[in-house]
Amino acid sequence: MCGLAGIFYKNQSLRRKAPVGAQLVKMMAAMRHRGEDSTGYTISGESVGAGNVLARLCAPRAACDAEATRLSRRRENGAEFIAALKAIQKLGGRIQSRNQIGRHLRLVFGYRKDLRAVADALLAIPVLEIHSLGQTSEIIKDEGDAMALDAKHHISAFHGTHGLGHNRLATESQVDVRHSHPFWAYPFPDVTTVHNGQLTNYHKLKRIYEEQGYRFQTHNDSELIAVYLADKLAHGADLIHALQDSIQDFDGTFTYLVSTSKGIGYAKDKFAAKPLVVMERADVVAVASEEVALRQVFPEEIERAEPQQSLCRVWLN
Amino acid sequence: MVKLDAAKKTTREINVALKKAAERGEEILVSNPGARHNLGVCILKKCKITFDGSVGYYCASMLNGPEVLVKGNAGWGFAEHLMSGTVRLTKNASLAVAASMKDGEVVIEGHAGARAGISMKGGLLAIGGNAGFLTGFIAQKGRIIICGDVGEAAGDSMYESLVYVGGKVASVGTDAKVVDVTGEEKKWLGETLERLKLKARNGVSWKKVESTKTLYQFDKLKLKDRRVV
Numbered sequence: 001m002c003g004l005a006g007i008f009y010k011n012q013s014l015r016r017k018a019p020v021g022a023q024l025v026k027m028m029a030a031m032r033h034r035g036e037d038s039t040g041y042t043i044s045g046e047s048v049g050a051g052n053v054l055a056r057l058c059a060p061r062a063a064c065d066a067e068a069t070r071l072s073r074r075r076e077n078g079a080e081f082i083a084a085l086k087a088i089q090k091l092g093g094r095i096q097s098r099n100q101i102g103r104h105l106r107l108v109f110g111y112r113k114d115l116r117a118v119a120d121a122l123l124a125i126p127v128l129e130i131h132s133l134g135q136t137s138e139i140i141k142d143e144g145d146a147m148a149l150d151a152k153h154h155i156s157a158f159h160g161t162h163g164l165g166h167n168r169l170a171t172e173s174q175v176d177v178r179h180s181h182p183f184w185a186y187p188f189p190d191v192t193t194v195h196n197g198q199l200t201n202y203h204k205l206k207r208i209y210e211e212q213g214y215r216f217q218t219h220n221d222s223e224l225i226a227v228y229l230a231d232k233l234a235h236g237a238d239l240i241h242a243l244q245d246s247i248q249d250f251d252g253t254f255t256y257l258v259s260t261s262k263g264i265g266y267a268k269d270k271f272a273a274k275p276l277v278v279m280e281r282a283d284v285v286a287v288a289s290e291e292v293a294l295r296q297v298f299p300e301e302i303e304r305a306e307p308q309q310s311l312c313r314v315w316l317n
Numbered sequence: 318m319v320k321l322d323a324a325k326k327t328t329r330e331i332n333v334a335l336k337k338a339a340e341r342g343e344e345i346l347v348s349n350p351g352a353r354h355n356l357g358v359c360i361l362k363k364c365k366i367t368f369d370g371s372v373g374y375y376c377a378s379m380l381n382g383p384e385v386l387v388k389g390n391a392g393w394g395f396a397e398h399l400m401s402g403t404v405r406l407t408k409n410a411s412l413a414v415a416a417s418m419k420d421g422e423v424v425i426e427g428h429a430g431a432r433a434g435i436s437m438k439g440g441l442l443a444i445g446g447n448a449g450f451l452t453g454f455i456a457q458k459g460r461i462i463i464c465g466d467v468g469e470a471a472g473d474s475m476y477e478s479l480v481y482v483g484g485k486v487a488s489v490g491t492d493a494k495v496v497d498v499t500g501e502e503k504k505w506l507g508e509t510l511e512r513l514k515l516k517a518r519n520g521v522s523w524k525k526v527e528s529t530k531t532l533y534q535f536d537k538l539k540l541k542d543r544r545v546v
Contacts, residue, residue, distance in 0.1 A: 272432075272450055292353055292354065292373050295351050
């Protein structure tokens with residue numbers, strides 16, 4: 001089933017960053033029934049500054065591996081995280097801040113060259129996962145429901161201009177952090193997606209992208225959407241055209257949301273198989289699988305639209 | 318009249334309270350439904366229920382007898398499997414409104430999403446606005462009235478159901494065709510819309526989507542063939 005949510009503040013109306021973290025937590029908590037295997041968020045809009053990179057890394061083994069736990073106690077890092085820091089420094093990156101919560105590491109480092117080199121160096125470290133790389137967005141995802149994630153990762157404290165949320169009910173691939181949504185699009189900064197549905201031509205398309213040198217971190221069909229869109233954007237397509245093309249190129253059922261550094265968008269399959277309701281006001285846009293989620297943030301009776309088959313739309317600042 | 322504040326109750330508490338009030342034949346007003354799911358389901362007595370606000374999935378489904386009014390929007394599967402009674406919605410309905418309804422009336426004042434009246438088995442579904450993709454999909458019996466336009470693949474794989482459209486038909490589905498309405502049907506449409514307080518647009522030209530009956534063959538088999546089947 002899976003539940004999706006997205007929120008987008010139109011820049012001109014925003015004097016300071018909006019509490020998108022707290023709002024997404026409320027929305028995802030209201031759609032808990034759509035999946036409790038894992039929950040994830042993209043929070044976007046707070047830039048770490050030009051020349052800096054914001055990374056979200058995860059080392060699932062670190063917490064259970066005795067050796068790593070000892071290291072972790074001593075130096076606040078698992079073995080994989082130490083290797084990651086070394087790899088970044090070797091490429092000329094200057095570590096500016098690091099913050100570790102259990103198996104998760106939030107890292108800011110100064111780096112002006114190609115992100116692909118960093119991504120490849122990090123992915124060469126066994127077990128280490130890249131959740132996101134970018135300048136204005138970060139992915140926070142973990143096993144458990146919206147409230148559990150908020151308690152552990154303090155999602156409610158995050159501010160920004162836009163963001164995505166996802167409740168996962170796994171139908172494809174494993175139930176673990178690695179296979180949770182949102183997915184970051186290797187190796188493009190700030191492109192992330194959440195998906196509800198199944199892509200049936202996943203293997204065929206994945207092979208095409210792998211032949212072009214793209215790397216996939218999981219066996220989850222949804223990761224393909226992120227890579228597909230980022231590839232289109234890298235080749236100069238507008239986000240809206242990338243979404244339009246995807247409706248033709250993807251087989252199966254899907255409603256997915258995408259977040260870039262500029263804003264969010266959605267696309268729906270040709271069967272209108274998966275739900276999405278959209279509420280748009282002069283200052284803010286909120287989308288979710290169910291109206292009940294929107295009502296947590298906008299408790300009054302709202303005007304909402306329900307896009308049908310083969311439709312897509314974007315909101316960008 | 319019994320007043321029920323949904324905000325302070327669990328879904329089960331609301332439905333138990335509705336059933337008890339229905340047993341006594343009372344009129345019920347539910348405030349703050351908050352687009353929650355599964356409200357007012359499986360009520361098998363005549364009674365009057367009003368939801369003052371939007372409701373979520375499967376609201377007013379599996380009913381036999383009640384008269385339900387929802388002042389707002391509704392989620393997927395609104396008024397699903399209605400056996401008898403009337404269900405009315407003042408705004409828009411999501412997908413699969415009145416799915417497999419058997420009898421009674423479902424009235425949507427706004428628009429309806431995809432697959433409205435899917436697998437209907439009888440009764441009347443009247444929509445004041447537009448209806449979405451695959452309206453009347455595999456509907457077996459009963460009638461759908463759409464005052465506005467209908468989306469792609471209208472009446473796909475339909476059996477004996479009829480879909481009346483006041484506006485444009487984007488396209489018909491497999492085994493469906495658009496035909497003219499008879500004078501008698503026009504009269505019935507006028508009377509029905511007046512009774513239901515729905516308005517067709519100005520300059521409306523009614524047309525009907527029905528099955529071409531090339532896909533389903535059940536009754537066309539000869540007696541000796543039926544034995545084989």
